[in-house]
Structure formats: C-alpha cells, structure tokens
Amino acid sequence: MKYADEFRDPIAARAVLDEIAKVVDQIGATAEKPVHIMEICGGHTHAIFRYGLDKLTPEGIEFIHGPGCPVCVLPMSRVDECVELAERPEVIFTTFGDAMRVPGTRKSLMQAKADGADIRMVYSPLDALEIARRNPDREVVFFGLGFETTTPSTALSIQQAAREGLENFTVFCNHITVPPPIKALLDDPHMVLDGFVGPGHVSMVIGVHPYDFIAEDYGKPLVVAGFEPLDLLQSVLMVLEQIRDGRAEIENQYARVVPENGNPVSIAAIKDVYEERPSFEWRGLGEIDASGLRIRPAYAAFDAEAKFGIGYGAGARSVQEPEGCACGAVMTGRIKPVQCEQFGKGCTPEMPLGALMVSSEGACAAYYQYGGARAVEPAE
Amino acid sequence: MCLGIPGQIVAVTDADRMMAMAEVSGVRREVNVAPIAQGPLEGVIGKWALIHVGFAMSEIDEEEAAKTLEALRGLGEAQETLEAMAAGDAALEGTA
Ligand code: SF4
Numbered sequence: 001m002k003y004a005d006e007f008r009d010p011i012a013a014r015a016v017l018d019e020i021a022k023v024v025d026q027i028g029a030t031a032e033k034p035v036h037i038m039e040i041c042g043g044h045t046h047a048i049f050r051y052g053l054d055k056l057t058p059e060g061i062e063f064i065h066g067p068g069c070p071v072c073v074l075p076m077s078r079v080d081e082c083v084e085l086a087e088r089p090e091v092i093f094t095t096f097g098d099a100m101r102v103p104g105t106r107k108s109l110m111q112a113k114a115d116g117a118d119i120r121m122v123y124s125p126l127d128a129l130e131i132a133r134r135n136p137d138r139e140v141v142f143f144g145l146g147f148e149t150t151t152p153s154t155a156l157s158i159q160q161a162a163r164e165g166l167e168n169f170t171v172f173c174n175h176i177t178v179p180p181p182i183k184a185l186l187d188d189p190h191m192v193l194d195g196f197v198g199p200g201h202v203s204m205v206i207g208v209h210p211y212d213f214i215a216e217d218y219g220k221p222l223v224v225a226g227f228e229p230l231d232l233l234q235s236v237l238m239v240l241e242q243i244r245d246g247r248a249e250i251e252n253q254y255a256r257v258v259p260e261n262g263n264p265v266s267i268a269a270i271k272d273v274y275e276e277r278p279s280f281e282w283r284g285l286g287e288i289d290a291s292g293l294r295i296r297p298a299y300a301a302f303d304a305e306a307k308f309g310i311g312y313g314a315g316a317r318s319v320q321e322p323e324g325c326a327c328g329a330v331m332t333g334r335i336k337p338v339q340c341e342q343f344g345k346g347c348t349p350e351m352p353l354g355a356l357m358v359s360s361e362g363a364c365a366a367y368y369q370y371g372g373a374r375a376v377e378p379a380e
Numbered sequence: 381m382c383l384g385i386p387g388q389i390v391a392v393t394d395a396d397r398m399m400a401m402a403e404v405s406g407v408r409r410e411v412n413v414a415p416i417a418q419g420p421l422e423g424v425i426g427k428w429a430l431i432h433v434g435f436a437m438s439e440i441d442e443e444e445a446a447k448t449l450e451a452l453r454g455l456g457e458a459q460e461t462l463e464a465m466a467a468g469d470a471a472l473e474g475t476a
Binding site: 097 | 457461
C-alpha cells in the first residue's frame with residue numbers, strides 16, 4: 001500500500017481502504033466475480049490512475065471508465081466541421097486547447113493551424129468575445145465543447161454578445177449532457193454496472209436530482225464525488241455500502257461544493273440559450289437521444305451552424321472510426337485500453353489515433369501515462 | 381478541462397458585464413462572477429470561488445479552496461489551467 005503515502009492524509013486513506021476491503025468481502029465480490037463501478041467523469045478517471053486507486057482497492061472492484069471526457073466523445077464529423085469552419089478566410093476559430101489534437105478525417109485543428117488557418121487557443125469563451133470586439137471585420141467562432149460544467153460559460157457569453165449587439169461572434173455548439181449517455185449505457189444489455197461515482201463539477205451546476213432516475217428506474221446507487229483521492233475512496237465506499245445493504249440512492253459526498261439543486265444562475269442561462277437536440281452523436285457510442293444541446297432560434301445570430309450552414313442543421317454525417325481503433329469497445333467497458341491493438345503502437349498521446357488518447361481524462365491516455373492497472377499484468 | 385481552479389475575488393472591474401478580478405494561484409485574471417453574485421456586486425469581493433473557463437461557478441470556503449488546489453496540483457491540472465490562461469492572453473493579441 002505504498003502509494004497511500006502520497007495522499008494528503010495517508011492515515012485517513014488507509015482507514016477508508018480497510019473499510020472498502022471489509023465491505024467488498026461482505027458483498028462477496030472477488031476478482032472472478034467483481035462489482036462493477038463506473039466513474040462517469042474523466043477527471044475521476046485521471047485521479048484513479050494518477051493515485052493508483054485501481055491498484056490500492058481490492059480485486060473485487062472493477063472500475064469501468066465512463067463517457068465523461070468531452071474531448072474523447074467528440075465525433076470525428078464534428079472535428080471535420082471545425083476544420084472546415086477554421087479554414088474559411090474570414091474566420092478566427094477559437095477553442096480550448098484540449099480540442100486541438102483530436103483527430104478528424106482529414107486533419108486535426110492542430111494540423112489545420114499549421115497549414116495556416118487562424119486558430120487561437122483560448123482559456124475562456126470570454127477571450128473569444130474580446131477577440132470579436134477587437135476584430136470587427138473578422139468572424140469569430142468559438143468551439144463550444146463540454147458538459148454541464150462548461151455549458152453555462154458559453155450561454156452567459158452568448159447573452160453578453162446579444163446585449164452588446166456583437167455581429168461577428170458565434171458559437172459552434174457541441175455541448176452535451178451527462179444523464180442521457182448513462183441511461184443509454186444502463187439500457188445496453190451487454191453492460192454490467194452495479195453503481196456509479198457521479199461527477200462533482202457537473203453536479204455543482206445541475207444539482208443531484210437529474211440522477212434520480214438511476215436509483216428509481218434502474219435500482220442502481222450513485223454517489224456524487226469530489227476530486228481529492230480521499231473523496232473518491234469515500235465515494236466508492238458509499239457506493240459499496242449501498243450495494244451491500246441492497247439500497248439504491250443518490251448520495252452527495254461532495255456537498256461542500258455541490259448544492260442539492262445546483263446553481264440557479266447557470267441553469268437559467270442554459271435554459272435561456274439552449275434547447276435539446278433530438279439526438280447527438282458520441283464517438284464510440286453512436287447517436288444518443290436528447291444528449292446534446294443546440295442554440296435556440298432566438299439566438300440564431302450567435303449560432304455558427306445557422307450562420308455558416310454547417311453541422312446537424314445541414315444534414316448530419318457520421319464518419320467511421322479509423323481502422324484498428326477500438327475506442328467504442330473501451331468506452332463501453334468491453335475491453336481495457338491495453339487490449340486495443342493500436343495502444344502504444346499506432347496510438348500514443350503524442351500521435352493519438354483515437355480520441356481516448358488525446359486528453360489526460362481519456363482512459364487510454366491515463367493508462368498510458370500511469371502504466372495501467374491490474375488488467376495489464378496477466379498480459380505481461 | 382472540466383475541473384476548474386479555486387480563486388479569490390479581489391475587486392469588481394466592470395459591474396455591467398459582471399466582471400471581477402480574481403487571484404488564482406498568484407496569477408490575476410478577470411472573471412465573470414454572475415453565477416455567484418447575489419445582491420450588490422461588491423458582495424463578491426473577498427469570496428473564494430471555483431473558477432472554470434473564466435467564470436466563478438460556485439462559491440467555496442477557503443479551506444475547500446486550499447484542498448482543491450492541492451488536489452489539482454497533484455493531477456497537474458493547476459499548471460495546465462494557468463498555462464491555458466496565459467495562452468488565452470496571447471490569443472487576444474493574435475500571437476497564439
Ligand atoms: S489505444 Fe487509441 S485507438 Fe485504441 S482504443 Fe485507445 S484511443 Fe482508441
């Protein structure tokens with residue numbers, strides 16, 4: 001248990017780990033018959049590997065890495081559309097840096113930039129707004145990407161642009177929501193899931209009630225968790241205790257940051273600016289009903305899809321994943337990253353083939369960076 | 381990109397746009413405080429908040445701020461965020 005020394009409070013971590021081991025025994029879970037716990041958020045995936053929580057916890061727990069890394073689930077067709085927008089001479093394309101290396105069919109944004117497109121990495125959509133103010137003769141497009149944590153920032157930015165009457169600022173909206181893919185995974189007969197560790201910062205915006213269906217309709221526990229390794233361990237313990245006791249509840253381990261009903265200002269801004277799309281494509285998972293957002297007609301002047309006639313509005317097109325890429329199978333927990341034949345060969349963080357290798361929150365990149373988990377060992 | 385970083389609000393800079401100066405790990409950065417504002421905007425001064433892509437998303441207490449910052453440093457996310465902020469500044473000038 002040497003890694004536990006890295007914890008901020010190693011003694012507390014050991015106590016929780018002991019308790020986890022006890023409850024796993026009480027459940028009767030073993031390496032052959034493990035409990036399957038999905039951590040939904042990519043930040044949690046990163047923390048699990050960084051702190052080796054998958055190795056510290058008993059073999060009776062199998063972590064399934066959820067779809068909660070927005071960069072990883074971005075479909076290739078959308079990357080292609082970004083490149084298409086960015087290559088227009090009048091456009092300044094602004095994006096979070098994370099999206100730069102996601103492979104598209106022709107090229108990534110990084111390659112498009114190298115080829116001369118005016119692509120700028122920004123920290124905030126507010127930076128994009130400021131670029132639009134300073135460049136009135138150019139079209140500034142912001143690549144709106146991310147879950148409910150990020151969605152309020154683009155909604156508030158669009159509201160601000162509307163107040164100022166900016167005519168050269170649009171958002172290419174690719175915002176997605178957490179609950180629908182969870183429902184899709186629970187409906188998949190091949191998925192075995194016994195409980196969930198819920199995302200902390202998404203929940204800070206939406207509160208805990210959007211997950212109620214997981215307990216009520218599917219009878220599975222979910223515990224909203226913070227990002228400290230100890231938070232994660234405590235949350236795993238809370239999920240295990242529910243499984244042992246035959247309970248299915250939505251619990252909030254991260255109440256010091258996550259209010260039960262979320263953030264009212266952010267929720268109001270999202271509702272004002274965005275509406276649900278009938279469906280949205282997720283890389284590796286396919287089309288999922290009501291899982292994406294689009295800009296309401298009232299804000300069409302700030303919608304890059306409407307302004308440039310691109311994207312879902314102009315007819316969706318799905319693109320095949322590259323040859324040999326097993327991202328879909330990894331995303332649904334059917335295989336571990338190391339079982340993908342491209343892992344570490346045709347696909348590395350420097351030269352990613354699939355999107356799960358791009359961001360430190362992607363399962364493949366986390367495996368690669370921190371040397372994987374127990375699942376690696378039998379293969380060695 | 382989804383984790384955010386704790387910062388302390390030190391001054392209101394543009395009340396119309398709900399903008400304030402935040403100090404994030406020794407770096408000053410203008411942020412939008414609409415999600416945490418209640419009543420007169422001056423009320424946000426001195427508060428700690430979780431700052432995500434330029435927005436103060438949620439008020440937190442000072443102890444939570446310290447804990448979160450430490451967790452983010454452990455994951456390398458704090459450094460990444462500060463680099464993204466610097467890249468954002470460069471992007472305004474068209475140099476990045
Ligand atoms: S190793 Fe690369 S190609 Fe294979 S599943 Fe992971 S990201 Fe996809």
